[in-house]
Amino acid sequence: KNQVEQSPQSLIILEGKNCTLQCNYTVSPFSNLRWYKQDTGRGPVSLTIMTFSENTKSNGRYTATLDADTKQSSLHITASQLSDSASYICVVSGGVGYIPTFGRGTSLIVHP
Amino acid sequence: EAQVTQNPRYLITVTGKKLTVTCSQNMNHEYMSWYRQDPGLGLRQIYYSMNVEVTDKGDVPEGYKVSRKEKRNFPLILESPSPNQTSLYFCASSPTQTGNYGYTFGSGTRLTVV
Numbered sequence: 001k002n003q004v005e006q007s008p009q010s011l012i013i014l015e016g017k018n019c020t021l022q023c024n025y026t027v028s029p030f031s032n033l034r035w036y037k038q039d040t041g042r043g044p045v046s047l048t049i050m051t052f053s054e055n056t057k058s059n060g061r062y063t064a065t066l067d068a069d070t071k072q073s074s075l076h077i078t079a080s081q082l083s084d085s086a087s088y089i090c091v092v093s094g095g096v097g098y099i100p101t102f103g104r105g106t107s108l109i110v111h112p
Numbered sequence: 113e114a115q116v117t118q119n120p121r122y123l124i125t126v127t128g129k130k131l132t133v134t135c136s137q138n139m140n141h142e143y144m145s146w147y148r149q150d151p152g153l154g155l156r157q158i159y160y161s162m163n164v165e166v167t168d169k170g171d172v173p174e175g176y177k178v179s180r181k182e183k184r185n186f187p188l189i190l191e192s193p194s195p196n197q198t199s200l201y202f203c204a205s206s207p208t209q210t211g212n213y214g215y216t217f218g219s220g221t222r223l224t225v226v
Contacts, residue, residue, distance in 0.1 A: 031210055032210065032212050041200075042220065043217030043219050044155075044217050045217070049211075049214050051212060089155070104154035
C-alpha cells in the first residue's frame with residue numbers, strides 16, 4: 001500500500017531560526033512530490049512540485065529536496081517568520097491513475 | 113482570479129437530510145477531486161473526476177456521490193448524512209490527472225451533522 005510518512009508530527013521554533021521537515025514515501029512508480037502549506041481552517045497552498053528528475057526546488061525561503069533513490073524528501077525553511085506557522089503537507093502521486101497519497105502533515109509553530 | 117470556489121463555507125445539518133456542497137473552478141482544469149480532513153488523519157480522497165462524465169472512487173467514497181456534467185462544476189452530494197461525516201471538506205482541481213502542475217484547493221466547507 002502506498003504510504004507517505006512525515007516527521008516530526010509537530011515542531012516549535014523561534015522566529016528567525018531555520019528548520020527542516022521530513023517526508024518518506026513508498027509510492028511506486030513515482031510521478032511527482034508536492035509540498036503544501038495549510039493555514040488553520042484554510043485550503044492547502046502549493047509550495048513546490050518536483051518530478052523524478054528534480055532533486056531541489058526553491059520557492060523564496062522554502063527549499064525542497066528529493067532523493068528518489070531513498071524515497072525521501074525534505075522541506076527546509078530559512079529564517080522563519082511568524083506567518084510560517086501552519087501545517088505542511090507532503091503529497092506523492094504515482095501508480096495507476098496517479099492517485100495522490102497525502103502525508104498527515106507537520107504542524108509548525110513559530111514563536112516570537 | 114483563478115480559483116476554486118466552494119459553497120457553503122459552514123453547514124450544520126441533521127442526520128438524514130440530503131445536502132449538496134458545490135465546487136466550481138474557472139481555470140478550465142480537467143481534473144477535480146474531493147477530500148475530507150479529520151484531526152490526526154490528514155486529507156483523504158473521496159471522489160475524483162478526470163473529465164466531464166468521468167468520475168471514480170477515492171479512498172473513502174462511502175456515503176457520498178458526485179457528478180461532473182460540466183467541466184467547471186463538481187458537486188459533492190450526501191444523500192443521507194450521518195454524524196461520522198462531520199468533517200472539513202476540500203475541493204481541488206488540476207490541469208491534468210498527474211498532478212505535475214499541482215492542485216488548487218478551495219477554501220473548505222466545515223460540515224457538522226447532528
